Amino acid sequence: MSKPLPVVAMIAYPSFSPFHFAVPYLVFNSELPEGRLFDLKIVSPCGGPLAAERALTVHPDGGLELVETADIVVVPGWHDLATPPEPELAEALARAHARGAHVVGLCYGAYALAYAGLLDGKRASTHWMAEQDFSRRFPRVKLDMNALYVDEDWLITSAGTGAGLDCCLYIVREYYGSATANKVARTMVIPPHREGGQAQFIEQPVAVSTHDAQINRLLDYLRENIGSQHTIDGLAARAAMSRRTFTRHFGKATGMTLVDWLVNERLRRTRDLLETTTLPVEKIAELAGFQTPVSFRQHFKKRFQVSPRDWRRTFGQETAAVD
Incomplete structure (x- = not known):
């Protein structure tokens, strides 16, 4: 009997970003000649359809009950940095981590994990543009602003947008090894691994003039x-x-x-x-x-x-x- 596929529960949230949603969807819904790698489930905390930022609506596979049996739970971005996840979602994320599931916050998705208290005392990453805001809201989190992604204690967070692909491919490597991750990367025509961190993408302007x-x-x-x-x-x-x-x-x-x-x-x-x-x-x-x-x-x-x-x-x- 073949081994069951790892189950990925991907959280949709109000006014989600289509790009951030599409990144893990493409990776975890990919199919190689040998077959599928993951059993992807789309989760809506309310259990019903949710609208994206513009013109798109997702019809989920179910509600938060799907998180309870997932091996990997992914929050692909976050819609409002000042808004914590609903208590039901925060509790579901905490329960998933407590039972040993990987809990992933891509880009601003790290906010959802931090609001749930999962990142306290842990290293984490998020988009460089949110460094000051994130540090102010979550002073107990050890923010690494150069890492493309961070994996600590089954909690995985990534830097902005494109780094979500790096992070998802890293998860594929963790479950299936480098050869399979390389195959997935080739089908998407992207490098399987990028050198360096997000320091190379951060704008670091030098003041043109001073008051002197x-x-x-x-x-x-x-x-x-x-x-x-x-x-x-x-x-x-x-x-x-x-x-x-x-x-x-x-x-x-x-x-x-x-x-x-x-x-x-x-x-x-x-x-x-x-x-x-x-x-x-x-x-x-x-x-x-x-x-x-x-x-x-x-x-x-x-x-x-x-x-x-x-x-x-x-x-x-x-x-x-x-x-």
Whole structure:
């Protein structure tokens, strides 16, 4: 007799996002030549049809009773970050986790798990745009804002949108191994595993100007000469300040030390060059003011969790001839 398929209960909620709903639906409803991998059940907490954000309605397989026997329970996003799940849903999630089921919150779905108290004291991930809000609401959760997904104590959470695919493929690997997960990924024409974390997708702007006119002029000069080497004494003299006064003014105006500001601006410049040119990494390091290509690669990897070459491969307009 064949082994029963793992049962996945996917929670639909009011005004759900069609994209977030479709991601786990595609993965857990997929069928390989060998057959289906999971028994997917669509769950509506109210037991009846639910409307998506626009123009779509889902007709569920049943209500929360389906959660009671599921091996995997998935909350694909969440409709309102300020609204906790209904007590019946929160309790169903807690019961599922208590009996050993995987409970999954994709993207903002981590909110549903956190509201239910499941993530207290645990590591978790969610979309980077919600970092401050999530941390304020759930201070006991150890938020990892670089991870594409986190699995701790059978609680799995993912970063935003596309990371939901990474997370679902991870679950396939956990149940069936890498070979099967790779097959599923190939049918969807996506990589089975992505390097790095969501740090590479987070906007990290550098303030163009401050409230200090002298420092603003200096920042303009530094941006125009970012490839040159700069010292505190030299810049203090340029600003007609003592070293101590310059350091105090610069820190107050930018919120950074000079070294941190220069590294930040140089990394921003290298990102632009990687994305828009085919210059070799060594030349990019030179133009951005890093003293050696090794130093550039180390700073880049530390900040974005991927190499400059991988960044170019992901975001570049063209493939560099020499890298």
